[in-house]
Amino acid sequence: MLNFKMSKTKNPKSLYNLCINIAVVDCLTLCKFCKKDFRILPNNVLFDFYYKMYIEDGLWLLGLEYSELEVFSRMLKVKHNRTKLLKSFQSLIKRDSNIMYELIKGYAKLKLHPETINFKTIELGLQLGTFFNEGGWYSYAIQVLDYVEEMCRQMEQTTEVLCKLLECYQKRLQAEATFCMFKEAEKTYNLANLLVIELKQLNALPNLSSLYALFSALFFVRSEYDEAYSWAKNSLLLLKDNLPTRIIVEVLRQASKSCVVKRRFDQAGLLIRQAVSLASKLYKTDEHPSYSDTLIDYGFFLLNFDSIQQSVKVYEKALSIRKDVFDSDNIHVAIGYEDLAYALYVNEYSSGRFNAASENIEAAIKIFERILPKDHLMLASAKRVKALILEEIALDLRDLTNPCSQEELLAESERLHKSALALSHAAFGERNVQTAKHYGNLGRLYQSMMEYEEAEKMHLRAIAIKEELLGPDDYEVALSIGHLASLYNYHMKRHRDAEKLYKRSIEINLRLFGDSYSGLEYDYRGLINVYTELHDIETMLHYTQLMREWKCKRDVQVPIKIYPDSVQPLHVVIQKFFDLC
Template structure:
């Protein structure tokens, strides 16, 4: 029997019956016989998967804890999703066993070991580290990859060692970046750049598109958007069709995200649309890479003001991750958080925040079970929940501004915002976009709590930091300006100051998003209120008409909004055409 024959999901056959019977025998005897391990890799995995379906988890755990066995399963790309599904039933115990087992094998490597033994052990570690990373177990992934790094650096005399070390750094940098281990990531970056320089001096440097993408990811997470964009573009310059599909997809989707935060939406769209279509061509619908690219597509849609479409795409990504991963998984928590924020934005005017709150709370619950309470990842989820709670408090029916129920919810929101701010300050310091966002969020909250002077101080700090880091024409600056204008307009009776801020916010929004941008509504309404209070009737009427025209235009845009997840156009651009179009755009 060939290893790639008789897949388990084929119609009922003798093969399926045999696999099922073997699993039943194991269940009766509660032992896995050595002879079964001599089966070809694909057949052995199908047996393991049937055991998972038959709930033979204790036996399965013993098998998966054996690095010799598990390394055979890691080389089966067509079984990856099923491996993720059945492995996670035991992951919290099995991970540690596998790491120990791999470390013990690494310790047996001697100077007399053959090149093949060393290379195979490195490859096993790279696959295991990637498997843990893809599963959201970043700490476990890093532990394995540090072992790989040590083997490589101890065997640099071997012809393949430097290339394997570069591959290791690629994977390790990703883990360190997404898990916010910035000091460790900085050290890895130094090692990466030194190794690339060394290889280039010897005219043997491999393609570095994937590595440059991880540099972009690192700077993106640290809110260093200029650097994220720089490395994202450099990665694109090295992309070609000879790269593995997963690397091509990662390069395109990360470069798209970098374009989004630089407000280069047309360029972002070219990249993310190709990435989505290409991912569906390469991978089955139920695959982690499909969920990853949909998360980034949702990010593009949300930030480019296609809010309802973003919610639908995020929900599709969450559904895929739920089918692959255990419910207590950081990948699922991430999707819950992003949906929570998208739903919050989408329902901002309706007041229907129950779904958003539920997703935010699920995200926090999962994260608190998996990571330290002061982790930067958790700060973001707390911020989202606090925003939602504030709106829920403001929409409570039949309560005054100082009601007990309202103030209780607002106090909970304040605690969450302050906790998130503290984490951000510890991680980034004062001069960071994320820190500035927390200041702005506190400004809005203190306005809702009728603490207007505190609100003003928070808004001014947010504006100052954002202007210093992003310039005076950025979307984030416009957002904070609009919030300060609202404070002056509705609560502090500083109508002239509010007018200036509203006009400035409108100018930035029109420049970046156009006349149909959803955020313009609040600025237009604010100006109508300010001019009413100033008794400037003609200007009030003028902006009332502007608001009315905006509402008609916005209704048309929303009604006509159509961003399908898949593009069925058979004449889609090739990778080369996509890149040429990207680089030809201003």
């Protein structure tokens, strides 16, 4: 056994690394591995030994070690090497290791022996569930946290145990909501609320800012935006400087997303820029997966705020981090590909160059198909993006020697859109924004397929649902109105109807985004065509001039600085947020 005690030297780090290297070489090439001797090492030294084993392609031995819950629980305590642990663990999964099964089986055995159930056991389950959540292995996180709940229920229901149970519900809700397990998430949400009431009666409430942010996240993924925004505000009210920076970042991220879908961009920008600045300082490296999570939400803000090119750059950076940590066959990487594909699709919408968007969405779908059930909502979301891209490629086809290509692409797009609609309907029902979006997508597709009456039905259904849920002046309503106006204008020759819809769309977009918003181009072009067809030259020239003015404003726009570099005091940010309400 090597002696790791450091002697006085000019470069103790090099000596330490040399010792680690020699130990790993001995284990892998000379088969000199004695568990008993190595496991007496401190956690951080043992971690370095295991990570070097991963670097040297000793996954067969690393898998055996990490499959033992006692060993892996020690690795979970080495916080400063979390990224390396996620990276090596993902490699074990990719190698078809049964490591997940062994760890969960090891933890499940603990609940069979009541004498072993204590706070240490509960904390281990929470740490394991947290790690699985971080890696995107949500179904495994849920299994572990189910066991944690059982153990908490078996213990005396002290305030300390109830607080641990609430933490368990919080982590499980994160997994269920993110993994689109909405029925299970609703149950956990209700249990958590009941427990909050019980703890309040006992005067033992912990800080609920993080929990309320997860409540907001649940309503966000269910497209119930008013509730998401309300819970986000509640979470911000409870946010304190003495909370861990990681929690502050998570709360700010979720609150920003809730503001984006409510089109409260001043509030959203304030929060997400603070989150990005805090995350960059907290993780001190742009290679941490949690930093990529923050960038994904920042990209979401930029894309919706009409800073499309900047959003592409941010999504590219986030995906690069995720690929470096998780390589492939991981849900975080697939989501990164999908988000980037959609941003590229929007960015190149007017150019017709969809190769990069197509490549990224295909990469996302391939990963989802390998790791998800075929009817999973995440896979349906990716296929929706693919359908949008296929439709545009079909419309831009110039190869007249193969007239069937366009029909085949549109037919494939229709199949994907219908599949996504069916899954959305099953998950959310008819009265949901996501379901309405799918109707709108089908409306655009049928317009491309020259099935105009069917297209009108889809657009009207989308508008009705969106108006009922979001009100008549929401961006989503304007989007669907603009699509219906296009149908009336260019295909059904109902120019007066198109005129009213275009003007309504312009009014909404001007109020939400201002007079340099990119989407105004389509409305202005539409009205120019309407008045040309109606032989109203004076009004046509008026909108032609507005179009020129719009283009000038777009050309002189100063790009926003992508990465913010200043951190404001938290109380200042919170005060500014509520001043904007």
